Structure formats: C-alpha cells, structure tokens
Amino acid sequence: MIGQQPSGQIGPLAIALIAGGILAWAAVLAILLVVLLWADGRVVLAGWIDGCQLNLPYYGRLSGEAAIAKFIDKLAMLAFAIVPVLMLETAVCGYRGGSLWRLTQGRSPSAIHDLIVYALNFAGLWKYLSILLSFGAVLAVGLVAGGIIQAFVQFDLRIRTGSLILDTALGFLLFTFCDYWNHRLQHRQPLWPLHRVHHAADEMTVLTLWRAHPTISAVEPLFKLWPLAVFDVPAETVAVIAMMTVTYVHLIHSNLRWDWGWFGRWVLIPPIGHRLHHHIDPENQSKNLGIPVIWDRLFGTWDGRHPPDDRLGISDMPYNRSMPREIWRDLVDFLRESWRFVTRQ
C-alpha cells in the first residue's frame, strides 16, 4: 500500500552501513587477536580488575599496561561479545525483530536508556558517577576487596588442586555461586532500589545488560571477587572465562527466545529463562537468578516456563522518563531502606 512503512525492509544505505560495520568489526577483531596473543590475555584481566576499581600490586606487571588495558578490554568486549551477539540476533530474529533496530530506529525511551548507560561506560565516565553517587564507597570497597585478595595471595592461602582444568572449573563454580547470591540479595531490601533500574527495561536490547544503578558498583565487588582470591587460576584462564561469561550475559539480554532444550534445563540458564526473569510479574522476577542452572535448582528459584506474554519491566514505579531523576530517587530509596534495615535489627 502506498505510504505504508514496510516494516523490516532494509534500504541500500542500511546495507552499506551493515557491510561497513562488518568490515570494521573484522579489522578490530584481527587487531585484538594480535594484541591478546602478544599479552597472553593479561590485558583483559587488567581491564576487568580496573572495572572493579581494584588496584592490585600483585598484578604489578599489568599496572604499566592498565591504561591501554582499559581500552583494549572495552574493544574486546565489543568485538568478541556485543557485535557477534547483535549479528546472531539479527540473523535469527531479523533486523526489525532485534536490538539493532531498537537501538537505531526504534529508539524507545527504554532502548535510549540502555544506549546512554553503555556509552557512558565506554567513554569511561560511568565510573565517576559511581564514585560520586556512592560517596566514594566504590573506592573504599575496591581497597578492602583488593586487600583481602592480596592477603590470600601473599600468605599463599589459595587452593591449588594440581589440575588447571579442575582449578578453573572450581573457580567458575565459586564465581557463579557468588554471582547468584549477589543477584538474589539485590532482589531484596535494602538493595532492590539499586537493582530495580535493570528490570525497568520494557523491551530487551543486547545493551540492557548495562542498565544498572551507578551505586551498585560499591556492593558487587564484595560478592564477586572471592574466586580471584581463593583459586589460583592463571590470568589467561580468568580472561577467557571472563570473555565467555561476558558474551553469554549479552546473549541472554537479546531478543533470541531460545530455551536450549536439556542444556537450558540442566547446564546454563537460556535466553528465554532470563526473559522470564525480566517479565513484569514480580513473581517471575524472583526466578532464574544465576548463570548455570545448578544454583537456581539447588536454592529453589529455577523456573523452566516460557514467559506468559511479552510484557517486561516494573509495574509499580515510573521509569524511562528522566534518567537523572530516577537515579537520584533510587539512591534516596536505597538509603532510606538501608536505614530501616539497620534500625530494625
């Protein structure tokens, strides 16, 4: 029909942009591969440690590389995780059905929120918001967590089974165990006001992963950095696991509705499982909190159902209107709930 917008149609400009994007991505990938081979994956680890606001003299050899590491880490994440997931999603769901359209042409307030948070992270500015809105607690937590890890390293308290594969597997299990409880506690007061914004996305984009409250960075290292202290896993291995995990967490925020069959029931929470976790019904938001299925099954939060409908987000709180106001409101709510939590004890 004349005048009707053909949905999902890709014009010549879009094709040229996509082709250019793929070429640029291939070039970045080639450069990164060379850098990663040269640096044995240590740069990724250095970037990761920096992301957790840690300063670890143990990784002294890395400190000189820290500045470049930060940038390489962001590029590596883009090249190995975000772009491949976007391409896969576009191939399976179509341009109109995936994140690319939502982030470029759809531009709903929710998708724009995702994009802004990611851009601030990429530009290195999110970190300063975290410092400011946690009143410096992010830095203090980094120092404490860094000190604990160093003590483990210095007094040689780390576990070594003698097998790299076993060390890595145990390290992964401990990491995901900590991650599970970190996430589960974020669904309870007083932490819920700081996690709520992640659930406030009313549609999924691959970048929804990045939606977070700046202040949450003051809490997460306390939960998540133990594996680094407890198991003696080499930097290269941590880097590989970190990259695989990063790809996975972007994938489960895509519009792919895969349930992965038995693999999704027994090994890793599939994209549809995380979609259920983002469903608007608070009952569903308490399900599928982990990365491997084992922790949800063990602690009674696993749910293999598909979401009943497509409604995502938070029902009892306005979001995606003014980001600064919502960030401030959530911080005040968190402080109020923390005060209640402490005085009730």
Ligand SMILES: [Zn+2]
């Ligand atoms: Zn959650």
Ligand SMILES: [Zn+2]
């Ligand atoms: Zn999520």
